[in-house]
Amino acid sequence: MPQIDTGSGSPAPRKRADARRNEQNLLDAAAAAFVAAGVDVPVRDIAARAGVGVGTIYRHFPTRADLIVAVYRHQVEACAEAGPALLAAVGSPHTALARWLDQFVDFLVTKHGLAEALRSDDPAFEALHGYFVDRLVPVCAGLLDAAVAAGEIRADTDAYQLLRGVGNLCIGARDDARYDPRRLVQLLVAGLRRRRDEPATR
Amino acid sequence: MPQIDTGSGSPAPRKRADARRNEQNLLDAAAAAFVAAGVDVPVRDIAARAGVGVGTIYRHFPTRADLIVAVYRHQVEACAEAGPALLAAVGSPHTALARWLDQFVDFLVTKHGLAEALRSDDPAFEALHGYFVDRLVPVCAGLLDAAVAAGEIRADTDAYQLLRGVGNLCIGARDDARYDPRRLVQLLVAGLRRRRDEPATR
DNA sequence: CAACATACGGAACATTGTTCCGCTTGCCAA
C-alpha cells in the first residue's frame, strides 16, 4: 500500500471519494440486511442493497467477520466500557457481573445469528471471535476478580470460559419462545457464588 | 418413523432385498462419515462411502435429521434410560441430575457437530430437535421433579430450558481446548440449588 | 420366464461463497 505522508506521523493514505462513499453505503446496507435476515444474509443481498457489485464488498471487507465487526464495533465498545462503570456504580461486584452479563445477553440475542457466528468454526468468523475475546474477556476478568476479592464467588472460574458459555447460551434464543437465555445465565451466575462455609479459594 | 406391524392390519409391504441392504450400508457409512467429518459431512461423501448414488440417500432418509436420528437412536435411548436408573441408584436426586447431565454432555461433545445441529434453525434439523426433545425432556423433568420433591432445588426451572441450555453449552467444545462445557454445566446445576433459607417453591 | 413395480444412479438445477479481470473513474500534474 502506498503511504502518503502529510507532515507528522500520519499514515493516512486517503482513499478515493467513491471508495469512502461505498464503504459507508456498505456499512449501512449490511446493518439493514443483518436486521432483516441475520448476519448470515447472502453477500449478494448486501451488495444489492448497497447498489454495488460483490467484488466491492470483498475489497472493503475481505471476510464476513470484518464486516460484522465494523457494523457492531460501537456496541461492543459500549459493552466493554460498561464493565468498569457497573463495577463503580454497583456495590456488589457479583451483582455488577450479573448486570453486565445481562447486558451482553441483550446485545447478542437482538443480533440475529451473531451468537451462532461467534461460535462457528468457519474460518471466516475467526476474526470475529478474536475481536470479541480481545475486547470483552479482560472486562469480564475484571468483574470476576473484583467479585473474588470481595469474597462473593469462588476463584476457580476463567473469564474466557464464562463468556463463551454465556455466548453459547444465547444461541437460537430468538427463534424459540420457550427458551430464555437470561434465566440460564442467572443460574450460571448463581452457581459461581461461594457456598457459605467454603473457603474463598481452593 | 418406521412402523412396526404386529399382526392386525398389515401395512408392511416388505422392502426389496437390495433396499434393505442399502439402508444398512448407508447407516454404517453415515456413522463412519460422522465420526470422520462431523454430522455436516456432504451428502455426496456419505453416498460415496456407501457406494450408492445420492438419490438413494434421499429415498431412505429424506432429511439429514432422519439419518442422524437413525445413526444415534441407540445412544439416545441409552441416555434416556439412564435417567430413572440414576435416580434409583443415587441417593440424592440433585446428584443424579448432575451425573445424568454429565453423561448427556459426554454424548454431545463426542459427536462432532451434533450439538450445533440440534440448535440449527435449518428446517432439515427440525425433526432432530424434536426427537431429542420428545425423548429426553421427560427424563430430565423426572430428575428435576425428584430433586424438587427432595427439597434440593427450587421449583422454578423448566426441563426443556435446562436441556436446551446444556445442549447449547456443548456447542464448539471439541475445537476449543480452553473451553470445558462440563465445568459450566456444573455451575449451572449448582445454580439450581435452593439457597439455605429459601422456601422450597415460590 | 415374463411383466411390473420398486429402487437405483447420477445428471441437472439451485443457492451461496469467492476470485478474477476488463472497464470506469477520481485524482493529480502539467
Place this chain on the structure above:
DNA sequence: TTGGCAAGCGGAACAATGTTCCGTATGTTG
C-alpha cells in the same frame, strides 16, 4: 482544462453443496 494512470468497480465465472427428477436396472411375483 485536460491527459494519463492507478485505484476502484461490476459482475461473469468457478467451486462446493443441497435437492430433485427421470431413464434404467433389478428384485419379486404369478
